[in-house]
Amino acid sequence: MREITQRQQILTHLQQKGSITSWEAITLFHATRLSGIIFALKKRGYPIVSTIESSGDKHYARYTLENSTK
Numbered sequence: 001m002r003e004i005t006q007r008q009q010i011l012t013h014l015q016q017k018g019s020i021t022s023w024e025a026i027t028l029f030h031a032t033r034l035s036g037i038i039f040a041l042k043k044r045g046y047p048i049v050s051t052i053e054s055s056g057d058k059h060y061a062r063y064t065l066e067n068s069t070k
Contacts (some may be wrong), residue, residue: 006025006029006030006031006037007037007040007041009028009029009031010025010029010031010034010037010038010041011041011046013028013029014041014046014048014063014064014065015065018064018065019062019063019064019065020034020062020063021034021053021060021061021062021063022034022035022060022061023060025037034063035061038050038063046065047065047066048063048064048065048066049063049064049066050062050063050064051064
């Protein structure tokens with residue numbers, strides 16, 4: 001049986017939901033290095049952009065998959 005990698009889980013989430021934050025990656029997939037996964041996906045040609053959001057005094061990145069044919 002082949003196990004689904006965190007990278008594959010994150011990519012599927014992006015394709016289905018459109019975006020992800022570090023907290024979502026941790027709680028859904030136990031992925032603590034989302035920035036590294038996003039970097040690897042970008043290297044593979046996926047058009048992912050990051051925006052900084054805030055909630056109170058907390059700031060975090062939201063990664064969004066732009067529309068593509070991939």
